Amino acid sequence: MDKMSEYFTYRSIFSSHIIGFLFEKERKGLLRGLMLKCFMLEFDRFFIEYNIINLNITKELILQWKATRINDNPRNLYHKYVAWVHFCRYLCSIGIECYIPHTPKGGRQNDYIPYVYTHEEILLIFSSADQLRIGKHRNDTPMFVLPAFLRLLYSTGIRIGEALSITNHNVNFDKKIIEIIDTKNDKNKIVAINDSLYEVLFQYQKFKETIPVKGICDANKNFFVTQRGKPCLPNNIHAWFRRLLEYNDIPKQAYFNRPRIHDIRHTAAVHALEKLVRNGEDIYCALPMISVFLGHKNIKSTEAYVKLTNEMFPDLIKKGSITSFVFPDMKYNKNN
Known part of the structure; x- marks a missing residue:
């Protein structure tokens, strides 16, 4: 056992x-x-x-x-x-009579406020991950996956669990796509691998092929593994990410909720929406794109990112415009 x-x-x-x-x-x-x-x-x-x-x-x-x-x-x-x-x-x-309790009203909504990393902070995190070096006696660490793993989260907006569940079979370098099977909404989806992500994923794959573990590149094995070929554990990924934040002193000031690795997903959405609007895309057209990008069931789950984007880039969407109605005071849903 x-x-x-x-x-x-x-x-x-x-x-x-x-x-x-x-x-x-x-x-x-x-x-x-x-x-x-x-x-x-x-x-x-x-x-x-x-x-x-x-x-x-x-x-x-x-x-x-x-x-x-x-x-x-x-x-x-x-x-x-x-x-x-x-x-x-x-x-x-199964025939055992039991009382079915009612779920409490409090707690259904989460008051967690996501931390949206700046473009500079994202670059710092990537740069620090690239400089990590494995010690002589650390042969079961997920450290070497971080440069590829973090860029994957930021480029695709997928969740941590979805990324860790990716198998070698799910990654198609020829078509530059990744099939995500184990999604929160129980629906398979396909995410694109852009050119910069392709380069770092390909480098990671080549390094993984040099690890002397039998079957490490088999189709059914996890894409992100330790040097022993074992699947990376979420807790270890979270621990290494916290070290990167501390090393780079992120955030620079006190913050009510400590930034997490999951906030890369929120950051990816905000930065993508920012880019679309700056490029002249109408907010009505941009929101459905972000919704699909994040794999939301409906666009209501995506509306909170408009408010986050407006708070992060107040010059981007002017108050009093036709889109001002999309900035209501809303509680953030942690499960996005």
Whole structure:
């Protein structure tokens, strides 16, 4: 048993049902990342600590659990309630009668304000990533993927998970396209590889081919891997990116929400919209382009980027113009 499997070991009276629930989610392609597993581990420990021996989950039990979550912010609590809803519905589906809780209204919307990197900051980040060097005893680091990985995020606007799920088969250097299979909206999409991105991806591919790991370039293997040929883990990518930010002193001043690697996606959208408008594109035509670029289900999810663009480049879109109505006070949706 590997360390990850050993960590996610469920021991309460619900253990077999938790495993069955997670297996069903995985079978349907709905188990992505570790968040749901972590929530179920928390529930499992709650069942053990409070000596829960009745499989019928009641409203009183949910309230008892909620009383223990005094340090959870509204957003985390909302997501955990969603996990409860799905788990209780699963138990009902296999004949175990359970109360289906209502998700709290607070927490549905996220008040996180994305950090939009300036053009200069993006160049600094790329330059610093290019200068990273692997130490003699660091043979399982994702460091060497960063120059290509970060440029891919900025050029295509794809999410971190989507980038890490790319296989060698998904990257077509001849046609200069990448097929994204594991998207948030469960829809396959194709992103273009521009000339500058092609150069850095091709250099990365050539370096990867020199790594003496059998099958590292097989079609079904991950495109972004460590020197041992193992898939890059999100936590390691996040850690290295934070080091790049600290090295370049980004941001230069205090910021309410610390910039993240996911903000490269938001930056890509804002910079793309800026470029389109500066080149004379009407905002009505530009928004659908950005929406497709980001893979949004509808254009409403993209409208927040107009406000971000206006805040970042106040000279770009003049207030009082025909487009002034698109700058309402809106909460930002973290899941964009």
